[in-house]
Amino acid sequence: MLALIARNVRTSLRNTSIVIWAFLFPLIMATIFMTMFSNFSSSQYASDIPLGVVADARWNAATGLRELVEGLAGEGAAAHSSEETRAVESDASEKDSPLFALTRYATADDARAAVLAGDVAAYLAVDAAGKPVLYVSPADSGTTSQAIIQLVLDRYLQGEELAANLAEHDPAALASSESAASFARNLADSRAGTVELDILREPPQEMSRYYYALLGYSCIMCTDVAKTLIERTRSGASALGDRCQVSATPPSRQLVAAIAASWLIVMASMLVTIAFLWLVAGVSFGGRVWLTPVACAACALVSCAFGAFIGSLPGANPRVKDALVTICTLALSLPAGLFGEPAVELGNWLTRNMPLLQLINPATQATDAFFALTFYDSLAPFGQALAALVGIAAVLALGAALCMRRTRHAHC
Amino acid sequence: MPIVSIACRLVREHRVLFAVYVLLFSIVGALAAGSIGPASAEDYEAARPTAAVVDRDGSTVSRALTAYLENTCELVEVEDTALSLQESAANDYANYVLVIPAGYGDALMAAARTDADAPELECIVSYRNASGALVDQRVRTWTQELYALAAASDAPASELVGLVADAQLTGVAVQTAPTAETGIPVSYLVYCQFALYALFGGIAAIVGTGLFSLRLPSIRQRIGASCVPQTRFDAQVVGAIALCGLAVWAINAGAGLALYHAELAPVPPVFVLLMLVLLLALTLVGMAFGFLVWQLNVRHELIHAICNIAAMVVAFLGGTWVPLDNMSEAVTAVARFTPGYWAVSGMQELVRATSVSPDLVRTVLLDAGIVALFALAIATAGLAVGRARRATQA
Numbered sequence: 001m002l003a004l005i006a007r008n009v010r011t012s013l014r015n016t017s018i019v020i021w022a023f024l025f026p027l028i029m030a031t032i033f034m035t036m037f038s039n040f041s042s043s044q045y046a047s048d049i050p051l052g053v054v055a056d057a058r059w060n061a062a063t064g065l066r067e068l069v070e071g072l073a074g075e076g077a078a079a080h081s082s083e084e085t086r087a088v089e090s091d092a093s094e095k096d097s098p099l100f101a102l103t104r105y106a107t108a109d110d111a112r113a114a115v116l117a118g119d120v121a122a123y124l125a126v127d128a129a130g131k132p133v134l135y136v137s138p139a140d141s142g143t144t145s146q147a148i149i150q151l152v153l154d155r156y157l158q159g160e161e162l163a164a165n166l167a168e169h170d171p172a173a174l175a176s177s178e179s180a181a182s183f184a185r186n187l188a189d190s191r192a193g194t195v196e197l198d199i200l201r202e203p204p205q206e207m208s209r210y211y212y213a214l215l216g217y218s219c220i221m222c223t224d225v226a227k228t229l230i231e232r233t234r235s236g237a238s239a240l241g242d243r244c245q246v247s248a249t250p251p252s253r254q255l256v257a258a259i260a261a262s263w264l265i266v267m268a269s270m271l272v273t274i275a276f277l278w279l280v281a282g283v284s285f286g287g288r289v290w291l292t293p294v295a296c297a298a299c300a301l302v303s304c305a306f307g308a309f310i311g312s313l314p315g316a317n318p319r320v321k322d323a324l325v326t327i328c329t330l331a332l333s334l335p336a337g338l339f340g341e342p343a344v345e346l347g348n349w350l351t352r353n354m355p356l357l358q359l360i361n362p363a364t365q366a367t368d369a370f371f372a373l374t375f376y377d378s379l380a381p382f383g384q385a386l387a388a389l390v391g392i393a394a395v396l397a398l399g400a401a402l403c404m405r406r407t408r409h410a411h412c
Numbered sequence: 413m414p415i416v417s418i419a420c421r422l423v424r425e426h427r428v429l430f431a432v433y434v435l436l437f438s439i440v441g442a443l444a445a446g447s448i449g450p451a452s453a454e455d456y457e458a459a460r461p462t463a464a465v466v467d468r469d470g471s472t473v474s475r476a477l478t479a480y481l482e483n484t485c486e487l488v489e490v491e492d493t494a495l496s497l498q499e500s501a502a503n504d505y506a507n508y509v510l511v512i513p514a515g516y517g518d519a520l521m522a523a524a525r526t527d528a529d530a531p532e533l534e535c536i537v538s539y540r541n542a543s544g545a546l547v548d549q550r551v552r553t554w555t556q557e558l559y560a561l562a563a564a565s566d567a568p569a570s571e572l573v574g575l576v577a578d579a580q581l582t583g584v585a586v587q588t589a590p591t592a593e594t595g596i597p598v599s600y601l602v603y604c605q606f607a608l609y610a611l612f613g614g615i616a617a618i619v620g621t622g623l624f625s626l627r628l629p630s631i632r633q634r635i636g637a638s639c640v641p642q643t644r645f646d647a648q649v650v651g652a653i654a655l656c657g658l659a660v661w662a663i664n665a666g667a668g669l670a671l672y673h674a675e676l677a678p679v680p681p682v683f684v685l686l687m688l689v690l691l692l693a694l695t696l697v698g699m700a701f702g703f704l705v706w707q708l709n710v711r712h713e714l715i716h717a718i719c720n721i722a723a724m725v726v727a728f729l730g731g732t733w734v735p736l737d738n739m740s741e742a743v744t745a746v747a748r749f750t751p752g753y754w755a756v757s758g759m760q761e762l763v764r765a766t767s768v769s770p771d772l773v774r775t776v777l778l779d780a781g782i783v784a785l786f787a788l789a790i791a792t793a794g795l796a797v798g799r800a801r802r803a804t805q806a
Contacts, residue, residue, distance in 0.1 A: 020714065020717045024717075025717060028721055029721070032724070035743070036734075036739060038740060038743075116766045117764065122586075132584050133586075134584050134586045135587050136587075137588070137591075137764070138589065138591055138594065138595075139591075139595040139766070140764070141456050141457070142457050142459050143459060144461070144541065146456075146458070146459070147459040147546050148546050148549060151553060154583040157582050158553075160582075161579045162579045165578055165579060166575060170564075170566075173564045173567075179564060182563070186563050187557065190556065191529050191530055192523075192524075192529075192530035192555035193532055193533070194551055195532040195535070196537055199498055199501055200498055204502055206539060330440070331436065331440075334444075339444070340732065340734050341540075341734060341735075342444030343444060343733075344540075345444075346443055348504065351505075371502065375501075375502040377494065377495075378494075
């Protein structure tokens, strides 16, 4: 048995396709990710939102509004003169840059051209009644940046409304000039705030998700290893398979050896990728890198079972099986979030609305196993992902066993 | 034309690759476009990020704050357990999770009336974009307004939260700048961006794999012994590659138009036409790359690896999967030397387009032209490789 396994491992490692897909491809992709995402700037905190203003006579006359906006753009003395400015800036204490990057336009037409060209997120004009009006591009309407600009202006306008409502509801509240000034100061201040919780083992990064998705992708892609080895031992799947089947070694022993060899190869492939991510790309796995071999073992198991299932499909020619591997790799990796932000959104949507679909997706479960290991305090989600992987492997192995059971051929 | 027929038959025999690269990626593109929601409406609607509230207080203030978030965000359920909060934070299930501590409402009112700082609300802010920061600003604004009212008036909290709610009806007027025409919808843009993989890597893989047999020594010897001159043979192979590329382009474009015909209805046909031109230019690059891979005579198993890795790199550097705006200047500078960057740049021009102008047409055609130049350069490299190999063999 050991000799068979060793032979299978040796011949597999001489197969260029297996070496490329199982060992080189994940490393190449990880290197590409690492290079591309170095110095990736987070968009978590809003700053330098490009805002245009129509700097006409009305704008100059709207002193309060102008000071607020110029203050938020960090311009000159105005940046420190307004209480409201300080309040909003302190809200976004994480950022060093001002909230707005202000561009002044002489006319509304110039500002309109700029917003339509995408130079600014929105532009602000003051109407004849002295009220601010925000203009956005129809091609880029409803963005977060625009909502933040809107919120700042809403807060400015709601002050007057609140004062009027309070005066009507409780006339004594703003009866004196001191109380009115105190109310205005409180409105512009930042005495009631929020504090951000730090509840994860490791601060999440937008780009780190792709490394975990890559591991899920690799797990499915490695099905090619088991598929190839199974094809080599199955009668009717290849010429070599026909010869192997009539050899003195029982077919069941050959199949077990093929699956064991493929498990070893996939395990080695996953471990090499993990080592690269840990040592070179700096992925810490939440300080639990010692548990990653367990995840790799489960991933290798599901990969082998999947490969054995595809390799043993009766009646399918090698080209169809190759295509199946590619289709499954791409289709299953999509909800795992490998293909950019839309894929991440799709994966999250599926998790919330169709969790069963994610549960039976080995790429998602493989991704989740490493993800859970990194971010969650409890090891329960990690254990659940491993259990799901083992369960999927068991079902696929059963399917493979059914396909590989004793077959009577017409020529026998 | 026998070589064209043979080449076409060889490519046709690999029709399963069409299913993998063309149909599958069309579906993937459609799913990805569907995940970003419908096209933006004509009228402005403020962003509605996802938010979750964990209310441990249950007071009038906390209920009013929850109601406010319900009006301005899409509320999602998050359980009040450490694991649920961690899952939400790590996976970004909600852009913002607000945890209202027990006793918060009373403490806020008391702090406002004693001129002390209010207790802080706890929150988890999305790490992926500024949506969470937006909700945080909204929460801070709301609580500060309540704080100011409570400091000024002795009225009960139930009345003050009503005043805050009334004030939310006041806000800046937001208008959409009028335009002559409607640009390409974002959902169709996402679909077309995903098509980049199929049109570049897909075509190259189909061509490289499909025509692999024509490089086998036994077949080369038979063709060499025939009366077909080498230049004619090459021209016919190029013809077969062109047919294959056009077929992929037609399938992908047809699927896109069928899926998004309703959203494209108000868009001027010129914009759609220009989008198809950009996709055609990308198709040329895919064809050229396939030709180069074929000329390189690489091993069969290497073809898919080369095409997929190249397609992934081009897709990432084109900003199709992750916006290039967030990447470093060095990456952006490198991206300019890839066809995906220029194709996506042209596509984005069409999304921002507000009227059919000569400038716009010129800009998009220029982008398409640059993409076509990449195709020309790659095809030239393919020809040079072929010539060098023939010289070596001679």
